[in-house]
Amino acid sequence: MARFDIARFGAEIFRASPRQADLMIVSGTVTKKMAPILVTLYEQMPSPKWVIAMGNCAISGGPFVFKGQYNLVEGVDLLVPVDVYVPGCPPRPEGLLEGLMKLEEKITGTRRFPGPESKW
């Protein structure tokens, strides 16, 4: 069955309403047309609340930043506070899982599993 199962970390419950959510994952490009809606969604969430910026587009605008661009918010952190950045275009599933664990570490102060060792 499903290979990348975030239920293992107790994070599988998906809510279609921001009023029942405590984590917002911004998983794509934020355009200027979308920006006010995104801010509204964030404000509808009850505290405590966290934000993950998933993918290069949400982090900084990614590949869509160029001279003369007219429709892009260059990073979701210009709109709402971001807790964890998950890079990649798009990020791998492992990347998002690691992002969730990073967030857990940030909230509780302890890490569930040992992190990957740095090769360099």
Add this chain to the structure above:
Amino acid sequence: MILAAKTIEEFRSEFKSVDISEVPYDKQGYHLAIEAQTGNLLNIVEFLDRREFYIVDLFCVDYQDYLELVYFFNTHRELCRVKVTLKLDPEKPVAPTISHIYTIARWYEREAHEFFGIYFEGHPGLTYLFLHSGIDHYPLRRKHVPVPDNDRQLLDSFKPQEEEDCFFVNLGPQHPSTHGVLRVVLKMDGEYIVSAEPVLGYLHRMHEKMAESKSYLQFLPNPARMDYPGALLFNLAHVETVEKLCGIAVPERAKYIRTITCELNRIASHLLWLGAFPADLGGLTPFMYAFDDRENILDILEGVTGSRLTYCYFRFGGLYNDIDEESFVSATKRFIERMRERLVMYDKLITGNVIFINRIKNVGIMEQAKVRKYGSSGPFIRSTGIPFDMRKVDPYEAYGSIDFEIPTGHTGDNMDRYLVRMKEMEISLNIIEEAMKKLPSGPFQTEKVPKKLKPPKGDIYHAIESTRGETGVYIVSDESDTPYRMRWRVPSYSNLMTFPYLAQGLLIADAIATLGSYDIVVPEIDR
């Protein structure tokens, strides 16, 4: 070709003063070119409408001295692409609307209006479709042209007005069942939909503008980000068009590998839809099964292309690298075997499910005759019974030497759209199997492809069959290494615009089911 000759003859006898010229198809991708004037444009479009042409695309090119509106037409019976152009004064661009003849033009014209500032006389509502209210110029014009003050009221693209006994529901842009950030404004009478109006642009990422400042090679990663579930097919559309424009030949082996990987990607995309469509109806189980199968394809393609989702594998004149024959072929064979078993299971699990059948049968019926007014394509029109597939009509890559059938439906309802896609997966498996048997050895890349491509002056339109339908690229080259103008004709856009028609009078739950059956991808619509 017979149709093209016949059309010329009929056209010349009807329009004595208008010039119609034949164009070499293998160089420019269309058969006939007509230069219309503001006065006779409507007559010409009506002429094509009477001969049952469907509208492929409508867009604008800014040549600085003048603006050129380009209309593309084609027929479902035979390949006969007609390009109609209309020159406009850049100071005061006004053109007659054709939205009363071809319905989809309503949206294409709104797009041309906001990006180029062209006014269409007689258009029912020339408001903004894509852009946000902060924009102060026409983005795709070459020079900076500010939006006039009295047009600013049009900027706030859609503000519903309350009427008696009716209320408005905003579906999206952050609703999960719109598969991305599509917004549809529904006018409701109780639980029934009176009218639906799509509002786009929440993911408009300026691909066409970007193309004008990037070289052909630098633009390679972009198409994959337009249609992320079927990335290779969009990659192919771009690569093939540039190859055709520059006259680059592709080795046989590369053609076969392109065919195999594209069909694998098509199945992966259909599987994504197979997971999402029942989920829209409330059944979450198929999602788990479909994604399980999809992982297998992603593994195979990751081994070949190096990425999981947004592939950029094809290069001008071939491929990025060769396949590892042993591991790739054996893994694909294993997948085909497994997938055939799974298709039987899906038949039992989903297709035979009584609740599922009753939910989608005879809902959202699209009439065959209406389809060409919207320029829809892909599984969406094949479900109405039109066997139109670019792979068959204009065989590219190795499709010409592979025998395969095109599945069609009868009524064009949600059930037919479902069945056509399920059958397509099966046929894709056959195509892959046959292509792997015939896979020739040899080089996978043409030698001597210059790093900096400088194609000859001219324009070209080339289309392929992506997962959702006819995906076309129109390039105007000015002999430099960047395109002067690149236009993407995307299938989801023209498919989606039938939604206002189909949603009328439906329950909101059935409208969601209909929207799910389209298999739309929003980044592709918004570009």
